[in-house]
Amino acid sequence: MRKRTRSRLKMRSTASTSARAGGEVRAAHAAALVPSSTEGHYHLYIDHPxxxxxxxxxxxxxxxxxxxxxxxxxxxxxxxxxxxxxxxxxxxxxxxxx
The missing domain is CATH 1.10.1200 (Non-ribosomal Peptide Synthetase Peptidyl Carrier Protein; Chain A)
Structure with missing residues (x-):
């Protein structure tokens, strides 16, 4: 059985979106990618009205x-x-x- 890892994509609040060295993403709104209880599936939470x-x-x-x-x-x-x-x-x- 494959071990499930908990991965998250985090975005910090800034005025603009830009890719940065080291893979950090800066954006105006936050988002999180959370593993589902279904193997290999994920939930994407986007904090943006x-x-x-x-x-x-x-x-x-x-x-x-x-x-x-x-x-x-x-x-x-x-x-x-x-x-x-x-x-x-x-x-x-x-x-x-x-």
Missing amino acids: MTWDAYRHLLEALVVVGIVQPGYLHASESRGYAALRVPWLHKESKESRY
Whole structure:
């Protein structure tokens, strides 16, 4: 079994976005990439206010480049919002549901 590592992409608040030596990214808003309980999947948290229409366009772009599954986009459109479990709450295992 592959050991899961906890990776995070951190962006610090600045007036502009620029790549820096050493791989640090500076941006106007914060983001974090957090491993999902599903092996090989991640959750991207973006701390940036936007309208539902703008967010839907972002999801569509992420689907086009293969980062987000089309089903997640369609489910979000059907609900009228996108949902993500908070990092400290873990979903039940399939065995514990029965």
